[in-house]
Amino acid sequence: MAPRPTLLVASTAAVAVALIPLAYLAVRTAEAGWDRIAAELWTERVGLLALRSIGLAAVVTMACVLLGVGTAFLVTRTDLPGRRVFAVLAALPLAVPTYIAAFAWVSALPRLEGFWPAALVLTLCSYPYVLLPVAAALRGADPAQEEVSRSLGRSGWQTFTAVTLRQIRPATAAGALLVALYVLSDFGAVSILRADTFTRAIFVAFDLGFDRTGALVLSSVLVALTVLLLAGETATRRRGARYARLGGARRPVSRLSLGPARWPVMAVLIGLAGLALGVPAVSLGRRLAAGVSRPGALPEVLAAAGNSLTVSLAGAALTMLLALPLGLLTARAPGPLTSLLDRLAYLAHALPGVVIGLSLIFFGINVAFPLYQTRWLLALAYATLFLPLAVGAVAGAAAQSPAGLEEVARSLGRGPWTVLRTVTLPLTLPGIGAGAALVFLTGMKELPATLLLRPTGMDTLATELWTSTAVGAYAAAAPYAALLVAISALPTWWLVARSGLLDKEERA
């Protein structure tokens, strides 16, 4: 086991970074004075916005859980033909930013707008957040429990609901929480599809006469909603539920035979991929063919791609550095304090990028001026935004690797740092990789904070895309969009590979 006080201090530092936006919100809203805050808050409009945001988060989360768990089950536990291909197809929507997906849908169906279309697009883009951890959990779960259940006379369906679902419950809950927080913070889909949520209202408030105070007061409500969401998730969480195998050879799970049902199942999965990937692809293609605006010269496109890569990689590196101690602490030393730190790390995750951007401008100007308008501040913004993605991945991997190994190493006389280096880190490395890939991928897609914090003169694929579509130069935008999705597809593919979904069949 790693030295706990050191982990605790390092975790606290990580949480402090995640709390920068909250400090900023507190300072700025306090400046506004209570009268102004009350005038902004106690309106029917705020109530409606809150209800609509919660509603959208609830609908999308439920849909993502259904789609994510269903797809994960199909590709890991059935004899579905071509399931490895389907696993990759099902995860790939993660590479499509919601602003590209929403734009594609509006281009295809111009009258599409409002709550349900936004729910549709957000679901299609976000269900891999549930699919990936659940598929990994299904692959990693001990089949013995299911076999015992079957041998005790339970039917396949009863075993599924009583044993399997319970085994994947932590993974499902973690994925669902990420989806819900993402929906609260999403700007792309709700803005393009005109679903009036808090985040859209916050962006509109900034645009409406630079109403900073109004926007920040609304953001505080979003933080309050996040606290409620986190409290809800914590309350339903069961502690100590761990389903890792402890030693022994890996045994294959028994696969459910789909029989003739495999054809409709395949049709549904192909349809899903068509909606999530096909619609954006066709729509971008048509825009490219219809326009005459020329994309930037190749060096410009490559420079933007290079910038996207480097800031996203730096963001992922910094985020992992901060997430590692917190993830280990969460997995190895559960308790009220750890729980609090872990929950605090999630708080900024639901804030819209523009608020994160402004808070780090504030931080850069007033606290860390040498960092201002450097890539480092942008990397720090990504760490603030995406810390939970990384902590979850590290904690998950650490929880799956038995703590007993560390205890054995300690009992053999190794020091805590040696154990960390030789036992814990190698065991959690896959989790670190997965977390880094997820943060990298999300950083590639990020737009509002990148616009505010990037060094002057530096363009990324996302900002170039924004620049072109803002003046209707869709043909010029298309190569940036395609490159953005293509690069994002690599870590996505790697995430699928890492979850074991691409492994060769084991034989019983």
Add this chain to the structure above:
Amino acid sequence: MPATRRIASALLAASLLTVGLAACGSGEEDTTNGSGQSTDKQITVYSGRNEQLIKPLLDKFTEQTGIAVNARFANTAQLAAQLVEEGDKSPADVFLAQDAGALGTVAKQGMFSTLPEATTAKVPATYRAGNGQWVGVSARARVLAYNPDLVSADQLPASVFDLTGPAWKGKVGVAPTNASFQAFVTAIRVQHDDAKAEEFLRGLKANDPQIRDGNGKILEDVLNGATPVGLINHYYLGEVAKEQGTTPDALKAKLHFFPGGDTGALVNVAGVGVLKRAADNPDVQKFVDFLLGTEAQTYFAEQTYEYPVIEGVPGPAFVPALADLAVPQIDLNDLDTLDATVAMIKNSGLVP
């Protein structure tokens, strides 16, 4: 997981980290301009105007003067928020904004220096700040875009206020979150009064308008027949024509300029302000003068389809000359009461 895979994962993770860190360490952005030549003179411009539209002009400036332009592009509202957040420590020398309201907001924070009389005098008093803190560099007219297949020219409204009538129910596209729309509502308050503006917004909302995020979306709807008419700025027609590789006249949408000094025909400006830190910087002064020179003004007319603001440069071909427009009698300096307008738009229910 087999050992080889774990090692592969470790190597990949390690290399990701290294590449990321190395890239970060590469340090300072170099100060080359668009054509790649190194210069030691450099100014920093915060541009709320789109990179696609303005970058060629900035490159031209660098070519002529040897002064590199370090440009930061984002939307006007966000940059205004950023400037205010940065305060005295802002690295910006110049703020190039899409509308007078944003310039007014930054000016009210006391962040702009006063421009020299010789510079501002090039532009008619209507299109600059009374206190010399900002100056317009191009003008844009509010218009009603219409699709002649759905609305014939003789059915077009004489006043923007007619759009709240039953004949236009569900047929009007608007972008209430857009700064141009807000400036127009402020103009109603200035030309008439608050009651008139409130009545208009209420009427508009009750008339079930097609609400869009920006003027571009509105025009797209008018072009494809989804919405018969929409309130936009005149130059969007030029932008769409350019993207489709055709001329504005060949497009399905036409522009209707409200007659008789109606508020719907407001002419607003895009403009610049110079931050206090650059008050005595001759390079910055050169930049502002360049924007008000014949070449840049011609660029605005021909490339961004806006109206030039200095004497002797012809306007875009597909619209009537600025002098021939029946512009409402409104001083742009009076459009700085944005807060009240924003509150009104919020209360109208046109925005979330």
